[in-house]
Amino acid sequence: MKVSAIITLKKDVLDPQGKVIHQTLDGMGFKNIDEVRQGKYFEIDVKENDPSKAKVIVEDMCKKLLANLVIENYKIIETQ
């Protein structure tokens, strides 16, 4: 089954990339934006049909490789 992981920067960590996107959108006429924050998204197809077990596996991947827990948070989402 497919499990998705969203990795976002923690609230207090500066996000220069998001800021540039914000400025660009502003320049394109999108004036009503408060903030843009960028993150990473992974869709992982795990050979495991039990949703809770698959989530645990992906959570483990986030902790060990995908996310830098010092500055990032992760969120696991069931896709299929």
Add this chain to the structure above:
Amino acid sequence: MKVSAIITLKKDVLDPQGKVIHQTLDGMGFKNIDEVRQGKYFEIDVKENDPSKAKVIVEDMCKKLLANLVIENYKIIETQ
């Protein structure tokens, strides 16, 4: 309100970055993976309290800047 956009590569588009992550995870002992695909994630704080209107604004952003519709799909998610 906060609206999130997930940008993913279309199914038939090769994802070398995802492949490398797959290989790395495999080398770390996660042997039960079928596929990893990477995408982008944006959390946009729009000055608009109507969820459906906010979604339309973010969808417009995806079409005009955030996603390359030739090779990418987008999905809008309500966050708050």
